[in-house]
Amino acid sequence: MPTSQRYPSVQALEDMILAADIESPANTTEDRSVARRTGARTPARSVMKPLRSVAIFGAVGALVAAIALPAYAQSKPAEEATTLQQLAAVDAQSLIVASEATAAPLVHGAFTATTPEEIEKKKAEEAAAARAAAAASTASASTGFDVSKYALVSPGSGEVRYPLPQGSYNVSRTLGSGHNGADMVCPALTPIYAAAAGVVRVSSESYYGYGVGVVIDSVVGGQRVSTTYGHMTYGTRQVEVGQTVEAGQLIGLVGSTGHSTANHLHFEVKINGTLVEPIGWLAANAG
Template identity: 40%
Template structure:
């Protein structure tokens, strides 16, 4: 007899077991990035904050809000954006402060002289009188253009010249002898070469209500002590005697023009020197 079966135990199947085949796997889709507007805002705020920090470091004297901008690196997104906005306001102030500096204005004596010379040169080039660019002083004293005993008179006013007459008075003197301004005035010409006059300085003055021009020519190269636009006083050194231009020997060729008309320098000096 077979022993009684225990009905509580499951019967073992007599069929052969099949090997489990791997289930077909479904390819996974790549995870799509989640669009987060706040992330862009945070990134923008951080970039602006870093830019503001760099500006504050590069321009410490012009960026008074640099410390507050630097503190935004540890702040929230909204605080970073607010501080970034402040940094841009600071930049606008910096531009406003720099802009006027770009408009050159003379402040030192050298800059003032250079500016005056450019202004005078521009006025003269446009055919305008010197008085339109500088205030010509009124002369109250006239002196000889060279010290007594340092020269001798040679060719005078009206002496014959090829095709014309001599328009000035020559003061013969050794090269290097000092030449002085005959009276107060302002320089309208200062050049190393002026036609046959060579190195020449011309000074505009006002005396006895008349516009008077005095010219100093045949001076030595490199000795001009005044430039266009400079104002001089009677007896002020302006250069040295030379032999430049069309001249025989060394001398100062001195001319006087009243209202643009040449006059005899010796007669004029005799009348005014005192």
């Protein structure tokens, strides 16, 4: 509501006071005549004049206060009208940081596998390594060769397989004394399997002194591995040159061809072109 409609102006207040003064009983004609004869001032008029001034100043002051105070309150900056809830919220969000506080560095090597899958995988790798070490130790004791350096993959992983069924053969001799491999004696027509996945480099019915023989080139544990299978029975080869084979795949049958006096498999292993003891290599990698 506008201020002019709520409060009288100063001029209006003064007019009201003057009107009251004129109508006062002390200002009658009789009183004025007496005052002129005696030369005295009318008592009521003498009293009312100072009162009128006081009333005017009082009314003006009240009017100024009534107009100025609401206007000042409306002109107060909004940011000063802060409630207790707002102050509490500001304090609650305050943060004090120590001048010398530093973040702890994260070291990548300080943490290891944490998921169940990673933990199981780690346990399996450790168990495989332990089996490889035990197998290498056993093979070394039985053959007289240190085969620990032959381990290329975890034994039992399936990457390396025995070329003959387990329990079907006996080792008559192995690497050494001019002999390049291991002679694994067993009955004729015993199945022969690829010891590792690879590509057939040789497949022949007359491969030098090996008679019917097969050679497979593989990569095992990041190393170039070549395996040779000799003295097979004629006409039993199951692979051709250039063919890709899997570990454990049938490649032929045991015989006594070439420089041989009995049915057996002559098995050779080379790692990066160097002959290694075959029985120890099988124990270290096939399990």
